[in-house]
Each structure stands twice: as structure tokens, then as C-alpha cells.
Amino acid sequence: MKVLIIGGTGLISSGIVKALQARGADITVYNRGQTDDRLDAVRHLRGDRNDFGAFEREMAATGAWDAVIDMICFRPDQAESDLRAFAGRCAHFIFCSTVCTYGNTQTIVPTLETTPQQPHSTYGRDKVACEQRFLRAQAEGRMNVTIFRPSHTYGPGGNVINNLGWAPTFVDRLRQGRPILVSGDGHGLWQSAYSEDVGVGFAHAVGRSKCFGEAYNIVGGEVVTWDDYTRRTAAAIGAPEPRIVHVPTDFLLAVDRPRFSALEEIFRYHGVYSNAKVQRDVPEYRPAMPYEEGVRRTVAWMDRHGKIAPAESDPMEDRLVAAWEHGLAAAAGRLR
Numbered sequence: 001m002k003v004l005i006i007g008g009t010g011l012i013s014s015g016i017v018k019a020l021q022a023r024g025a026d027i028t029v030y031n032r033g034q035t036d037d038r039l040d041a042v043r044h045l046r047g048d049r050n051d052f053g054a055f056e057r058e059m060a061a062t063g064a065w066d067a068v069i070d071m072i073c074f075r076p077d078q079a080e081s082d083l084r085a086f087a088g089r090c091a092h093f094i095f096c097s098t099v100c101t102y103g104n105t106q107t108i109v110p111t112l113e114t115t116p117q118q119p120h121s122t123y124g125r126d127k128v129a130c131e132q133r134f135l136r137a138q139a140e141g142r143m144n145v146t147i148f149r150p151s152h153t154y155g156p157g158g159n160v161i162n163n164l165g166w167a168p169t170f171v172d173r174l175r176q177g178r179p180i181l182v183s184g185d186g187h188g189l190w191q192s193a194y195s196e197d198v199g200v201g202f203a204h205a206v207g208r209s210k211c212f213g214e215a216y217n218i219v220g221g222e223v224v225t226w227d228d229y230t231r232r233t234a235a236a237i238g239a240p241e242p243r244i245v246h247v248p249t250d251f252l253l254a255v256d257r258p259r260f261s262a263l264e265e266i267f268r269y270h271g272v273y274s275n276a277k278v279q280r281d282v283p284e285y286r287p288a289m290p291y292e293e294g295v296r297r298t299v300a301w302m303d304r305h306g307k308i309a310p311a312e313s314d315p316m317e318d319r320l321v322a323a324w325e326h327g328l329a330a331a332a333g334r335l336r
């Protein structure tokens with residue numbers, strides 16, 4: 001099984017490589033050679049996929065593939081380049097999309113693959129446009145296509161997110177026992193998947209005709225509240241029980257909308273998606289990594305690579321807590 005991965009050394013793609021190796025695949029990865037490479041026994045092609053002419057010429061020279069997995073296609077022009085490069089040259093094309101294609105404003109959970117896609121970010125809208133191009137190519141008989149829509153995926157090579165976004169200070173705030181802001185009442189729902197688990201789903205879809213022309217959510221097995229997420233993350237890394245401070249999303253957006261854009265687009269909504277379809281068609285996909293162990297491995301990697309910023313480097317969260325608690329005390333005083 002000859003498989004090409006566009007990307008290949010990133011967070012999810014490293015998990016795919018590991019699972020494909022377990023399947024005995026002959027793997028080639030295409031990337032610029034800038035990302036820390038943790039892969040063994042894999043063939044490397046170097047290049048920038050955005051240099052469309054060079055990329056397509058190089059792909060034409062590589063011959064045919066049993067499968068191509070594109071992990072880093074974000075825009076329709078990149079999707080068009082993939083079609084020029086691979087239609088007629090690969091038996092199965094897998095596109096990594098995202099659950100951000102749904103927009104998450106729907107009130108019914110879990111989100112299914114049939115839930116209407118109403119993205120409200122450029123990222124989500126562009127991924128939908130890519131999905132549509134690939135599905136059209138499938139309908140026209142140009143290529144067998146499968147679409148995966150991961151939700152939050154973490155693991156070594158990535159970050160530990162929090163309810164407000166991707167701040168690199170989160171782990172140090174937990175370790176120092178500083179207050180942690182969580183939006184709303186902390187009851188928003190969330191699902192996190194471990195990168196190597198997700199990799200198994202992609203790897204076992206390769207070559208499976210049942211998956212041709214289909215789109216799949218591929219998400220973690222557990223649904224937790226953001227309060228639980230925060231407490232479990234702290235416990236997993238040996239940090240003290242966190243003092244969680246609940247604040248309305250609207251307050252945070254009023255203070256600094258650009259800073260909290262991820263909260264506005266993603267984290268303020270329930271992030272709950274069904275795995276039923278992928279587990280029906282790719283039964284090997286069984287999220288197995290316990291969250292606590294996954295987060296310990298991720299934080300160990302972040303420590304080794306200097307990816308954890310000291311809490312002092314970003315005083316905004318402490319200032320927000322102080323302002324919110326001062327406002328609450330003042331309001332309570334006035335109403336007494």
C-alpha cells in the first residue's frame with residue numbers, strides 16, 4: 001500500500017504515519033522540512049505545496065499512489081491544485097477537513113454528518129469549499145474521495161488548549177494555582193481526541209471502498225464540561241485544584257474581541273459530535289487514550305520543547321479576573 005501524506009510531520013499526521021506503519025504501508029511524506037520530524041522509516045519529499053507549479057510537476061513525476069492524504073489543504077485553490085496533481089493518479093484521496101465547517105450554532109447535540117454546514121469563520125467556509133470540490137470530483141468519477149472532520153485533537157507536537165483559546169500560558173497558570181477563566185457557567189460541552197487515536201481512523205479508512213464519497217466526524221470518545229476539562233487537566237499534570245472563575249462570553253468579547261475570537265467562533269458553543277458513522281465504517285477507530293495520560297504526554301513534550309510560556313508573560317487573564325470580581329463586589333454592594 002503506497003501512501004503519500006501532504007504534511008506528515010504535524011500533530012495528526014504523525015499519528016496517521018504511526019498507524020499506517022502498523023498496517024505495513026509504504027509511506028512518503030511531502031513537506032518543507034521545517035517542522036520537528038519525529039518519523040522513522042518514511043520517505044521524504046521536500047517542497048512547498050503552495051508553489052503549485054513545482055508541487056504538481058513533482059507529483060506527476062512520482063507516479064501513482066494507492067492513497068493520498070492531504071492534511072494541510074485549507075483553501076479552494078489548494079484543492080484545485082490537488083485535483084490537477086492527483087486525479088487519475090491515486091486510487092483514494094483523503095481530505096482532512098474540520099468540524100468548524102458546521103459552525104456549531106445548532107442547538108441539537110451531537111452534531112451529525114448530516115447537520116447543515118453553516119460555518120462562521122473563513123477557515124470553516126474555505127474548508128467547506130474544499131470539501132465541495134473534492135466531492136464534485138468524486139461525483140464526476142475523477143477520484144475516490146473521503147473527508148474527515150476532526151474536532152479538537154491534541155497530543156505531543158501540539159498544545160493544551162483552554163476554554164478561551166490556545167494561550168501558551170495555560171499550563172503554567174494551572175501549575176502556579178492562578179485563577180482560570182472559563183466562559184459562561186462552565187457547563188459548555190467539549191470533546192478532545194488524542195492524535196494517535198485519530199491517526200488510526202485515517203489509516204484504516206485508506207483503501208476502504210465503503211468510505212468513498214463519504215464525510216466523517218472523527219472526534220474523542222468522551223464529552224466533558226469545560227469545568228471538568230479544566231479540573232482534569234490540572235489533576236493530570238499534578239497542579240493544584242484550580243480556582244475557576246466563570247465570566248460571561250459577552251463580557252470577554254466586550255473587553256477584547258480580537259483576543260477572544262476563538263471563543264466567539266468555537267468555544268462558546270457546545271463542541272459535541274457523533275462518532276457513530278466513522279465507527280460503523282471504520283470499526284478500528286476506537287478512541288483509546290485516557291485523557292489524563294494523553295495530556296501528560298502532551299505536556300511532557302511541551303516542556304521538552306519550551307512550548308509553555310510563563311503565566312507572568314501575559315498579565316491579561318489576572319487583570320480580567322480582578323476586574324470581574326471587583327465589578328461583582330461593587331454590584332453586590334450597591335444592591336444590598
Ligand SMILES: NC(=O)c1ccc[n+]([C@@H]2O[C@H](COP(=O)([O-])OP(=O)(O)OC[C@H]3O[C@@H](n4cnc5c(N)ncnc54)[C@H](OP(=O)(O)O)[C@@H]3O)[C@@H](O)[C@H]2O)c1
Pocket residue numbers: 006007008009010011012013014030031032033034035036047048049050071072073096097098099149150151152153154
Ligand atoms: N488539531 C486540531 O485540533 C484540528 C482540528 C480540526 C481540524 N484539524 C485539521 O488538521 C489538519 C492539520 O493536521 P496536522 O495537525 O497533522 O498538521 P499540522 O500540525 O498542521 O502540520 C503541518 C504539516 O504540514 C507541513 N506543511 C505546512 N505547511 C506546508 C507547506 N506550505 N507545504 C508543504 N508542507 C507544509 C508541515 O511540515 P513543514 O513545516 O516541515 O512544512 C507538517 O508536516 C488541518 O487540515 C486542520 O484543519 C486539526
